[in-house]
Amino acid sequence: MSNSTNQNNGELLSQNKKEEKMKQDQNTIRNVKKKEVEEEEEENKIEELSSDSDDDWLSFSKRPEWKGVKPIPQNNNEPMICPIDYSREFKEIMGYFRFVLANNEISERAFDLTLEVISHVPGHYSAWWYRRILLEKLNKNLLKELNFLKEYVFEVQKNYQLWQHRKCVVDKLDDGQYEKEFCEIALFKDAKNIHAWSYRIWAIQRFDLWEGELQYAEKMLKKDSRNNSACTYRQFIITKAGEIEENLELAIQECNFTMEKLERAINNEAAWVYLRHWVIKINIEKCKEIEKKVIDLNNKKHHCFYPYEFLIFIYENILKEDNYLQKALQFAELLKKKDPIRKKFWSYKIFYLKKNLEN
Amino acid sequence: MASCLHKKAIFTKHDQYYSRTFFDQQGVERRIKEYFILFAENENFHQKIKLSRNLHKKYLLNSLKGLSESNQALDASIPWLIYWTLHSLDILGVLDSEEFAKEFIQKGFVKKAISTLSWCQSKDGGFGGGHLQLPHLAPTYAATNSFAILSRFDPTAISVIDRKKMKQFLLKMKNKDGSFNLHENGESDTRGAYCALSTAHLLQIDDQDVTENTGKWIATCQTYEGGFSARPWREAHGGYTFCAIAALSILGELDKIEMEPLIDWLAHKQMRFSGGFQGRINKLVDGCYSFWQGGVFSFFKDYLNEQTNQDIFKIYQIEQEQTNVKDEEKEIKEEKEEKEKEKEEKEIIEEEKEEEEEEEENEPLDWLEGNYGSVNLLFDEISLQGYILACCQDNRGGLMDKPLKGRDLYHTCYCLSGLSCSQNNLSKEKNPVVLGLEENLVNKIDPIHNITELASNSVKKYFENLNNKN
Numbered sequence: 001m002s003n004s005t006n007q008n009n010g011e012l013l014s015q016n017k018k019e020e021k022m023k024q025d026q027n028t029i030r031n032v033k034k035k036e037v038e039e040e041e042e043e044n045k046i047e048e049l050s051s052d053s054d055d056d057w058l059s060f061s062k063r064p065e066w067k068g069v070k071p072i073p074q075n076n077n078e079p080m081i082c083p084i085d086y087s088r089e090f091k092e093i094m095g096y097f098r099f100v101l102a103n104n105e106i107s108e109r110a111f112d113l114t115l116e117v118i119s120h121v122p123g124h125y126s127a128w129w130y131r132r133i134l135l136e137k138l139n140k141n142l143l144k145e146l147n148f149l150k151e152y153v154f155e156v157q158k159n160y161q162l163w164q165h166r167k168c169v170v171d172k173l174d175d176g177q178y179e180k181e182f183c184e185i186a187l188f189k190d191a192k193n194i195h196a197w198s199y200r201i202w203a204i205q206r207f208d209l210w211e212g213e214l215q216y217a218e219k220m221l222k223k224d225s226r227n228n229s230a231c232t233y234r235q236f237i238i239t240k241a242g243e244i245e246e247n248l249e250l251a252i253q254e255c256n257f258t259m260e261k262l263e264r265a266i267n268n269e270a271a272w273v274y275l276r277h278w279v280i281k282i283n284i285e286k287c288k289e290i291e292k293k294v295i296d297l298n299n300k301k302h303h304c305f306y307p308y309e310f311l312i313f314i315y316e317n318i319l320k321e322d323n324y325l326q327k328a329l330q331f332a333e334l335l336k337k338k339d340p341i342r343k344k345f346w347s348y349k350i351f352y353l354k355k356n357l358e359n
Numbered sequence: 360m361a362s363c364l365h366k367k368a369i370f371t372k373h374d375q376y377y378s379r380t381f382f383d384q385q386g387v388e389r390r391i392k393e394y395f396i397l398f399a400e401n402e403n404f405h406q407k408i409k410l411s412r413n414l415h416k417k418y419l420l421n422s423l424k425g426l427s428e429s430n431q432a433l434d435a436s437i438p439w440l441i442y443w444t445l446h447s448l449d450i451l452g453v454l455d456s457e458e459f460a461k462e463f464i465q466k467g468f469v470k471k472a473i474s475t476l477s478w479c480q481s482k483d484g485g486f487g488g489g490h491l492q493l494p495h496l497a498p499t500y501a502a503t504n505s506f507a508i509l510s511r512f513d514p515t516a517i518s519v520i521d522r523k524k525m526k527q528f529l530l531k532m533k534n535k536d537g538s539f540n541l542h543e544n545g546e547s548d549t550r551g552a553y554c555a556l557s558t559a560h561l562l563q564i565d566d567q568d569v570t571e572n573t574g575k576w577i578a579t580c581q582t583y584e585g586g587f588s589a590r591p592w593r594e595a596h597g598g599y600t601f602c603a604i605a606a607l608s609i610l611g612e613l614d615k616i617e618m619e620p621l622i623d624w625l626a627h628k629q630m631r632f633s634g635g636f637q638g639r640i641n642k643l644v645d646g647c648y649s650f651w652q653g654g655v656f657s658f659f660k661d662y663l664n665e666q667t668n669q670d671i672f673k674i675y676q677i678e679q680e681q682t683n684v685k686d687e688e689k690e691i692k693e694e695k696e697e698k699e700k701e702k703e704e705k706e707i708i709e710e711e712k713e714e715e716e717e718e719e720e721n722e723p724l725d726w727l728e729g730n731y732g733s734v735n736l737l738f739d740e741i742s743l744q745g746y747i748l749a750c751c752q753d754n755r756g757g758l759m760d761k762p763l764k765g766r767d768l769y770h771t772c773y774c775l776s777g778l779s780c781s782q783n784n785l786s787k788e789k790n791p792v793v794l795g796l797e798e799n800l801v802n803k804i805d806p807i808h809n810i811t812e813l814a815s816n817s818v819k820k821y822f823e824n825l826n827n828k829n
Contacts, residue, residue, distance in 0.1 A: 074489070078474050078478070081475045084433075084434065085425060085430075086434075087431070102491055121433075124434070126435065126492040163546075192642065194589075194596065197593065198589060201593065224379045225376065226378055226381065227378075227380065228594060228639055228640035228641045231640075232583075232592075232595075236592045264376055265378075269640050270641050342629070344737050345623075
């Protein structure tokens with residue numbers, strides 16, 4: 001008894017030491033990381049400061065065009081919760097913008113002001129919205145607005161307002177010839193930019209710009225075949241947003257296309273999911289061909305579970321006979337072990353497969 | 360039980376095809392491993408993996424008092440800042456103590472909060488992102504939820520909302536096809552539908568004119584991947600999927616969609632290596648999807664029960680009981696386990712021989728073995744909690760997207776909301792599933808609105824009283 005206590009004490013001691021050491025390690029690593037983050041933040045700050053001093057911002061009180069205007073203070077200066085420590089410049093701009101909104105002011109100065117607001121708050125939807133009203137009321141050159149957006153999209157891409165603004169302006173112009181190029185700018189920086197893809201889909205449908213788009217999707221997939229945005233885009237193009245029937249011929253074409261991609265990069269969920277969508281539309285004969293190809297692929301030992309998952313899918317949904325279901329069950333049991341994070345999901349699948357087999 | 364806390368942690372394997380997606384993923388996995396290893400190598404793992412409540416509380420209370428200049432860019436999202444902060448505090452249980460409540464009211468925070476939000480209310484109904492800003496469905500949702508939380512302190516807080524005008528605003532935003540524009544001349548997507556329906560439901564103005572056709576429209580946003588996108592033909596995404604499912608759940612129209620592909624897609628958005636969720640196929644893990652993706656599983660309870668007549672749960676329960684061995688049986692089990700371990704080790708050695716590129720593996724943690732978690736959530740909530748607690752806590756307080764990213768209120772709110780969903784499974788008779796010590800347990804949320812049950816009950820009570828009076 002005492003022996004074991006001693007031993008326990010010994011263990012505890014060494015454990016304490018270990019913990020101590022771990023704590024130290026942890027702290028050093030964290031501190032290094034923290035420093036890195038702080039340095040990054042510092043750099044950003046310096047950049048911000050220098051850019052601030054670059055454009056010599058002129059206070060509204062010194063701008064002749066705003067003479068006599070009394071800006072509207074936020075919340076009538078009542079104490080706020082979560083108050084932001086605004087810069088003087090920011091406070092002023094917003095005060096004048098509230099004045100413009102409250103008075104529905106239609107003027108050049110108001111138009112210029114919307115840009116100042118947006119440059120501080122890219123998500124200021126009211127400023128974007130008001131800018132559109134002014135574009136119309138002041139009869140502004142919309143092509144010029146498109147050029148402004150083209151420059152702006154370099155800086156800000158992940159923002160609903162910019163894309164909505166572009167959409168409204170282009171819709172009004174009734175001319176979509178620059179829109180592919182515009183999306184390109186954003187997709188060049190981030191090939192998975194969800195706003196840019198979504199906008200492209202709108203523009204293609206709105207202006208009937210289908211030509212060349214399949215090639216475009218292929219180009220993007222060539223760059224990175226794991227780009228799921230490009231994959232879903234292909235689906236949109238190939239069916240012409242559901243207009244083209246997903247018939248056998250098309251399904252076979254898409255299955256072959258995807259298999260080719262998979263042979264080059266097997267660890268690609270985007271392609272496997274895409275394949276599932278099409279394989280369900282082909283005949284049993286062709287399906288068995290694909291099954292064979294997938295089994296061959298799998299035998300090359302790529303350490304990934306997608307081939308098993310795909311086989312389970314076709315066994316369960318297409319081939320369906322008992323011997324196939326048995327195999328599916330076997331694979332599902334395997335995945336339950338090998339893919340522990342989805343243990344419950346695979347248990348659920350197994351439950352169903354067993355039920356199917358019983359019936 | 361899985362993820363890289365486990366010895367079988369699996370790095371994403373390369374298949375000789377190198378692309379941007381692969382390099383990004385590899386970079387993040389390496390970073391995450393550094394963080395995890397601090398915990399995984401520690402025998403006292405259970406005590407070590409801790410929710411830094413006090414640090415988060417401090418960060419949040421400081422945010423109530425004031426935010427730095429860098430938050431200026433969120434000046435069109437003021438109700439959001441308030442909601443993220445209050446809701447995070449509510450999840451952490453900070454608002455529960457009577458002492459705190461007293462101070463909170465006495466120091467004028469409740470009054471200030473109500474006043475700040477009131478200034479965002481438009482004279483035409485709905486809320487904007489700030490004073491005199493155009494009403495917009497997203498800040499409307501955030502403001503409504505904030506009032507719900509505040510009604511825990513001031514039962515009349517909700518009465519600030521002009522419900523009649525609110526309904527007019529919602530109807531004005533509604534399109535014929537059932538979708539909602541976020542604001543006048545604004546975009547329309549599943550986010551709009553959710554914000555509108557959640558607001559209407561909480562305020563009990565979700566009459567037929569608000570709800571009709573919307574379910575049908577949302578169903579058209581389900582993609583071939585299984586998840587939901589912003590609009591038809593776009594890519595499935597975690598945020599939009601939550602919006603779609605929560606909205607359909609409010610409508611009682613979950614039967615309008617393909618459930619199996621959805622469950623399949625969702626289950627695969629949990630990352631094998633980190634335990635956290637990604638938002639889209641082949642994208643990176645992000646703590647906020649702990650809620651946007653993880654929270655969606657909360658809506659499947661009825662469906663799964665119906666589908667399986669609870670048989671599947673029985674299977675889990677048996678497996679779970681087998682692993683929850685009592686003290687007396689421990690010794691016998693340990694012996695057994697040793698043998699099993701030897702066997703497993705042999706297996707692993709064999710596997711290693713097979714797999715040429717096998718990565719270095721972490722030591723096993725016994726308690727993780729066989730821990731199934733809650734049976735009615737079809738994901739690995741223990742691993743998700745592992746990711747949130749090990750990788751998303753900023754050591755200055757607050758939570759974040761992934762290691763080396765900074766904290767912010769948005770990620771603090773949604774990491775904590777995800778933590779709550781994964782701990783508190785929905786069935787009443789089951790105990791919460793908590794990684795680490797019991798003190799890591801946070802308040803239960805109502806996933807439909809993403810406010811705590813305490814907040815949503817206090818709103819219900821307010822309307823009960825109101826209806827009784829009339």
